Amino acid sequence: MNYRHAFHAGNHADVFKHLVLTNLINLMSHKATAFAYLDTHAGVGLYDLYGNEAKRTGEWLTGIKLLLDQPNHPAFVASYVEVIHALNPQQQLRYYPGSPLLAQRLMRSQDKLILNELHPQDLQLLKQLFKEDHRISIHNQNGWLLAKALFPLAEKRALILIDSPFEKTDDFAQCLNALTEITKRMRQAVVAVWYPIKKKEDLKGFYLNVTRIKSIPKLLKVEMLMQAADNNLGLNGSGMVIANPPWKLEVELVNLLNYLKQILAPNTGKYSIDWLIAEKS
Numbered sequence: 001m002n003y004r005h006a007f008h009a010g011n012h013a014d015v016f017k018h019l020v021l022t023n024l025i026n027l028m029s030h031k032a033t034a035f036a037y038l039d040t041h042a043g044v045g046l047y048d049l050y051g052n053e054a055k056r057t058g059e060w061l062t063g064i065k066l067l068l069d070q071p072n073h074p075a076f077v078a079s080y081v082e083v084i085h086a087l088n089p090q091q092q093l094r095y096y097p098g099s100p101l102l103a104q105r106l107m108r109s110q111d112k113l114i115l116n117e118l119h120p121q122d123l124q125l126l127k128q129l130f131k132e133d134h135r136i137s138i139h140n141q142n143g144w145l146l147a148k149a150l151f152p153l154a155e156k157r158a159l160i161l162i163d164s165p166f167e168k169t170d171d172f173a174q175c176l177n178a179l180t181e182i183t184k185r186m187r188q189a190v191v192a193v194w195y196p197i198k199k200k201e202d203l204k205g206f207y208l209n210v211t212r213i214k215s216i217p218k219l220l221k222v223e224m225l226m227q228a229a230d231n232n233l234g235l236n237g238s239g240m241v242i243a244n245p246p247w248k249l250e251v252e253l254v255n256l257l258n259y260l261k262q263i264l265a266p267n268t269g270k271y272s273i274d275w276l277i278a279e280k281s
Helices: 012-028 052-059 064-068 075-087 097-106 122-128 143-150 171-185 200-210 247-263
Strands: 036-039 047-049 095-097 112-116 136-139 157-164 190-197 221-223 237-244 272-278
Touching: 012 064, 012 097, 012 157, 012 190, 012 221, 012 247, 036 095, 036 097, 047 075, 064 075, 064 247, 075 095, 075 097, 097 112, 097 122, 097 143, 112 143, 122 136, 136 143, 143 171, 157 171, 171 190, 171 200, 171 221, 171 237, 190 200, 221 247, 247 272
Parallel strands: 036 112, 036 157, 112 136, 157 190
Antiparallel strands: 047 095, 190 237, 221 237, 221 272
């Protein structure tokens, strides 16, 4: 599956992923102490929905546009919507933030952002976008090997997003390796791994293997389906496994995903929230 992101910016998977990320950042910001955000596959940071790639697919029309067209937004999506409105001051939706830009707009002055991008062109665009923000360091490495190079971080609190493009068949195995390495080196780090859902059958091995990672104290699985997961329509939905989710995240996501289902797929949508590894008492 090729998930070159400019074609898919602002689609249902982005809306799901970025709203979960927004909730994670907001919950971690409740404590005054600084934390670090690390994005292993950062991309370019900002996407033009009128660009050739996005216009070719039009996926944002059934994603972020449907959300923004709602007359009243509940509090649990407000900060996400505010970021997008700030990028589009003319009130016409054109620009959509990637996860690095969303995190940058949501995080505080004392927090630190570490972005990594391997693609040389995307790297230059990322550097240009954030050249004036001294909180941000940008790396050009294999995202799967970043933990060995950077961990443990100086900050005692950290949020890591693993958002691979899933262009290669071994990406699920690489996700497992990276999640293992990060939690071995920084056991209490909050680690969110995004993945596409084409067929549920293809995910059984991933679910089983991720529960065998001994360095994870607790692991929450969150999934959002637009239609049945075993048809041939392509990207039927997406999910995230979250190691060490902050307190209250599970409750907040119930409200969020129910809201998203009603907007994005009222007749065919489905969501689930399950503990793959429950916290030991």
